Amino acid sequence: MSRQAAGLKAWIIQRLSAVYIVLFGSYLAIQLVFAPPASQAEFVAWVAAPLVALGLLLYIPLLLLHAWVGIRDVLIDYIKPYELRVGVLSFFALLLLGSGVWAIQAVLVARAMLSGPGITG
């Protein structure tokens, strides 16, 4: 992110990602609270359904971007010593990146399970 545009760009990222997160996040929350899957097969079938999988593959990077901009603002506000700030920022960057890769991998695994041979509901 270029230095001049960092503030405005982050501001726009935060608002655009928010709109998608409101919609898909609400769908996820309602689905999981009111109709939780009863088995792995049911869960995989739901995750791997085309629209849900596509929704998740968009949701994961947008949520992580939103989380990163937010936590970055908070950490920069409260952690003043430079080395500590860079250290904690790096820690959260890696944590979020790792979480994202892990979650995307899980969506792809669910897709492969559903289309692969030998798996029946």
Next chain:
Amino acid sequence: MSSQSSPLSDRKPPLPPRPVFLDLWRIRLPLPGVVSILHRISGVLMVLAIPISAWLFGMAVTSETGFQRATGWLNSPLIKLLLLVLMWSFLHHLFAGIRYLLMDLGYAVDLAAARRTAALAAGIALVATLILGGGLL
């Protein structure tokens, strides 16, 4: 609008430095300020929940035993309490966030309206937490 006024000559003498008063236990935040700091706190709570969620998601997808382990853990009483807190975090962040988006578009920016919508956002979040929390517990 007087034709003589120039921004520089009209400037008032500089104000004395304003007192800095940051004793967190004695500051009385107005309601929009409370909603704002809760927006921040709820955001941090959800960021902390992201890695755990990703891990549980991966576990639940991979195998039936993993799924049983993940759901068994999520159904334990203490974790359910944490889920309720996260549920509130999500809802507060959601409604306070929608309020900020509307304010960015120019709605409810004046003080009276800002106070009303702050109360509204925080209130809806609490009520929705009770309703959705009922489904959760």
